[in-house]
Amino acid sequence: MxxxxxxxxxxxxxxxxxxxxxxxxxxxRPRAIPARWFYDHRGSELFEAITALPEYYPARAETAILRRIGPDLAALTGEGCAVVEFGSGSSTKTPLVLAAVAPRAYVPIDISGAFLRESARSLAAAFPQLPVIPLEADFTAPLTLPAAVAAAPKLGFFPGSTIGNLAPAAAVDLLRAMRTSLGADDQRGAQLLIGMDRIKDAETLIxxxxxxxxxxxxxxxxxxxxxxxxxxxxxxxxxxxxxxxxxxxxxxxxxxxxxxxxxxxxxxxxxxxxxxxxxxxxxxxxKYGARDARLLLRAGGWTPVREWLDDEGRFAVILAEALPPEPAP
Incomplete structure (x- = not known):
């Protein structure tokens, strides 16, 4: 071990x-410590190792989806957006999104500063024409993005089914905070590309x-x-x-x-x-069923636009938009 x-x-x-x-x-009682404190430098390294394990299907399923949807994603997001990744970690899936949408800038956000800077340097080397602006911060509350991307429409990226780490009420709060951080209320346009794991048999999950x-x-x-x-x-x-x-x-x-x-x-x-x-x-x-996932996004201020599944239906990647609230009947 x-x-x-x-x-x-x-x-x-x-x-x-x-x-x-x-x-x-x-x-x-019962005793509990928030999961966000897993991610010191060593914890971030270990999590990246987890994503490569044969038992850990979410990483492979999500990567397969992102490889497949590039043209659709480019058509749906348009030109000139800034990609903002929440909890970027090593950003292993990020090149697939960056290559697809060709953004004007990339802002990775993570609470683990050393790990964030390492991954930002790696991505800057892989995309030498792309401004990479790392932001060390706790993204669970609204935050101010760098001035260089203030005027750009934003595409938030939240992969890995990290939203599942939060209780539903906290997940809704986070989605609302992301909406604010991405400037959705400033009429500049905001979208969110998010991964959500599906409910399946307990043996596979454990x-x-x-x-x-x-x-x-x-x-x-x-x-x-x-x-x-x-x-x-x-x-x-x-x-x-x-x-x-x-x-x-x-x-x-x-x-x-x-x-x-x-x-x-x-x-x-x-x-x-x-x-x-x-x-x-x-x-x-x-873990979320299809309707559960859409309801969660709507509760957080996001309207689902498109959903993609892996070949086995184990994992979903959803693109959502921050549209104005629907009027009550």
Whole structure:
């Protein structure tokens, strides 16, 4: 099994929001820590490794769709847009979109600054005529895009079914924040290209989040390594194990870090105790049927325009527009 790799040099100052979220999450019942804190540099590397695993079908399915739809996407988005990618990571699918729509600029946004800059340099080398303007930020709230793209129509890009990591209410809030960030209310035009995973059999879903090589386990456990490194934690990593569960009533995969024995530790000077079998809920991955996906987008202020599926119907890529709200009858 892969193990999370600790950084040699800890940062001088921990992110205060990371500290607040971890302490609140460990104190609550049931215990839960927001999934966005997975993505330090090591976590981002491990997630990219997950996307290449044989069990992890979403990455292959979405990539196959994006390879196929280039001409349709170009026709639907028009010329001269700026592509804004939310949570860009290593941007492995981005070249397919950039090649298809030939934008005037590309703005990748990610919370992991070092990983963001690495991927931005790689894309700038691959598209030497394209202005690449990385933005280190938390995109879950409305943000101000760089001035260089302020006047351009925007195509938001949110691949990987990342929207599924959020509870439906939070997903709607995020979609509304994206609408604002892309300038939809300023009459400049905005579109959103988004990936959404479909509901399917539990065996396939669990395998995608509990791979045989242990990469997803290392990704999950890296959260505890980060807590130890950045928050003066003493969490014994060998006392926790990764577990993926299918919650059918909520239509989601849940990731947990389950205590394999009773354990006590300190984080940021505060003591915590876990009983054997108690877990930290670290991530959700909601799956959507076709109507569910469209309703979610409409609730977030987006009108679906076109939808594409992979050959097996496992995954959907949807293009939506930020149209004015429909008047009530």
């Amino acid at each position: 892969l193990k999370p790799e600790p950084d040699v040099a800890p940062p001088a100052t921990a992110d205060p929001q990371f500290r607040a979220d971890v302490l609140a999450g460990l104190a609550r 395998a995608a989040y509990e791979d045989a090589a242990g990469v997803t386990a290392a990704f999950n456990l890296n959260l505890l390594a980060r807590i130890n490194r950045e928050l003066a934690g003493t969490v014994p990593l060998d006392a926790f194990q990764h577990e993926a569960r299918w919650n059918d009533s909520a239509a989601r995969i849940e990731m947990h870090l389950m205590a394999t024995r009773a354990v006590s530790f300190v984080v940021a000077g505060l003591p915590f105790t876990f009983a054997e079998g108690e877990s930290i809920h670290t991530e959700n991955s909601h």
